[in-house]
Amino acid sequence: MNSIASIRAMVAKDVKSELRTRYALNALLMFVVTSVATIVFALRGDEPNIEILSGMFWVVIFFTAMAGLSRIFVSEEERGTTLTLQLVASPSVVYFGKLIFNSGLTLLLSSAVTLLYVVVFPTFVIKSMSIFACTVILGSLGFASAATLIAAIISKANTKGTLYPVLSFPILIPLLMTVMKLTSSSLEGNLFTAVLGEFQILVSYVLVLTAGSHLLFDHVWKD
Amino acid sequence: MEGSGYSMNQVLIKAANLSKDFNRRPVFRDITFSLSALSSLAITGKNGAGKSTLSKILAGVMSPTRGSVTYRLNDKQIDIEELKHHIGFVSPYLNLYDEFTALENLQILSKIHAPTRQNDVRTKELLNSVNLWQRRDDPVSTFSSGMKQRLKYAFALLHDPPILILDEPSSNLDEEGIEFVQSIVEQQKRKGILIVATNNQQEAGWCSQKIHVGIMSK
Numbered sequence: 001m002n003s004i005a006s007i008r009a010m011v012a013k014d015v016k017s018e019l020r021t022r023y024a025l026n027a028l029l030m031f032v033v034t035s036v037a038t039i040v041f042a043l044r045g046d047e048p049n050i051e052i053l054s055g056m057f058w059v060v061i062f063f064t065a066m067a068g069l070s071r072i073f074v075s076e077e078e079r080g081t082t083l084t085l086q087l088v089a090s091p092s093v094v095y096f097g098k099l100i101f102n103s104g105l106t107l108l109l110s111s112a113v114t115l116l117y118v119v120v121f122p123t124f125v126i127k128s129m130s131i132f133a134c135t136v137i138l139g140s141l142g143f144a145s146a147a148t149l150i151a152a153i154i155s156k157a158n159t160k161g162t163l164y165p166v167l168s169f170p171i172l173i174p175l176l177m178t179v180m181k182l183t184s185s186s187l188e189g190n191l192f193t194a195v196l197g198e199f200q201i202l203v204s205y206v207l208v209l210t211a212g213s214h215l216l217f218d219h220v221w222k223d
Numbered sequence: 224m225e226g227s228g229y230s231m232n233q234v235l236i237k238a239a240n241l242s243k244d245f246n247r248r249p250v251f252r253d254i255t256f257s258l259s260a261l262s263s264l265a266i267t268g269k270n271g272a273g274k275s276t277l278s279k280i281l282a283g284v285m286s287p288t289r290g291s292v293t294y295r296l297n298d299k300q301i302d303i304e305e306l307k308h309h310i311g312f313v314s315p316y317l318n319l320y321d322e323f324t325a326l327e328n329l330q331i332l333s334k335i336h337a338p339t340r341q342n343d344v345r346t347k348e349l350l351n352s353v354n355l356w357q358r359r360d361d362p363v364s365t366f367s368s369g370m371k372q373r374l375k376y377a378f379a380l381l382h383d384p385p386i387l388i389l390d391e392p393s394s395n396l397d398e399e400g401i402e403f404v405q406s407i408v409e410q411q412k413r414k415g416i417l418i419v420a421t422n423n424q425q426e427a428g429w430c431s432q433k434i435h436v437g438i439m440s441k
Contacts, residue, residue, distance in 0.1 A: 005338035
């Protein structure tokens with residue numbers, strides 16, 4: 001129970017710190033707006049089909065997440081507070097605290113992208129809300145669990161910015177393929193039961209990645 | 224925050240054959256010592272000899288390349304996960320959060336550290352003792368380096384640790400600050416284990432035992 005209270009305190013610390021410094025939030029929101037604006041300009045009024053829209057939806061989320069999620073550990077490393085955290089919290093508390101914060105941030109980011117897409121693209125009509133909501137929630141969790149571990153790894157590296165998307169991409173390919181397909185299904189208005197197989201893949205991916213990241217995090221965090 | 228709640232004279236640290244390499248470059252080799260309660264150790268050595276590295280290993284935040292450190296309390300081995308409740312650490316490269324106030328830093332970090340052992344009286348007492356109570360609501364970013372160093376002492380002593388590790392304890396401090404550190408050192412020597420990593424002969428003189436680190440000084 002103490003660990004849960006510590007994790008809660010860790011998340012509260014990160015939220016408070018983010019609201020004061022806007023370390024990641026402003027960068028993420030600006031990235032979302034500029035990416036969607038670039039897509040709109042590139043299309044020049046064309047109305048892309050559902051598959052292309054779903055693909056572009058997750059491309060924006062992928063690159064925006066890559067731009068912002070690494071800050072969670074890089075900011076601690078740059079400010080020299082990594083040692084402070086090591087002294088007060090166990091690796092598990094740090095990992096789950098940062099994972100919950102990153103998941104929240106990715107969900108916020110996905111919601112902002114969804115809102116912009118609905119406003120900007122007339123063909124982006126969500127016909128199956130249950131599929132779309134589950135896809136965004138599980139997709140955000142998957143992004144956050146991969147991103148949290150990789151962020152911890154790259155915070156110790158010299159080439160922080162460039163290394164992040166490079167390391168993340170191969171790990172996120174299965175997730176990207178699945179969430180793109182599910183987003184298409186939600187826009188087509190398919191039944192939830194028709195895409196259960198994809199959701200099983202998504203849930204397994206999130207569980208395996210979270211468990212694997214948690215096991216590896218101890219080694220990454222300490223040295 | 225209440226004290227650790229155990230008999231201080233039962234603490235023991237045993238370091239066996241500690242070695243550390245960075246990218247295959249040896250920093251120090253085969254350091255062995257043991258410390259019981261009411262004893263103090265000064266770690267000395269040239270710049271880059273590995274004093275801070277050894278301090279971090281002893282604080283449990285870095286792994287040695289070879290060798291081990293064991294901590295015992297009342298004849299029971301302290302689990303590495305529990306070690307944070309028994310160690311206080313101050314060093315120039317330890318930073319607190321600039322965006323939070325002095326009071327917020329101590330409250331937030333103590334909530335993460337031991338959520339069930341919040342004690343506002345202890346926090347106030349410590350901020351008073353480091354002369355920062357009047358500035359408790361100012362962001363740490365507005366503090367001088369000396370004030371930040373004093374706040375680090377308040378942070379290290381929050382949970383009343385039986386083992387206190389000080390790396391360059393007087394750095395950035397004025398005369399008043401150094402006197403405060405000396406009083407902390409004297410208190411710690413009377414109740415637990417004190418480890419000081421320093422190049423300063425006066426600081427090294429605070430301790431009863433000395434160890435010289437560095438690959439050339441074996």
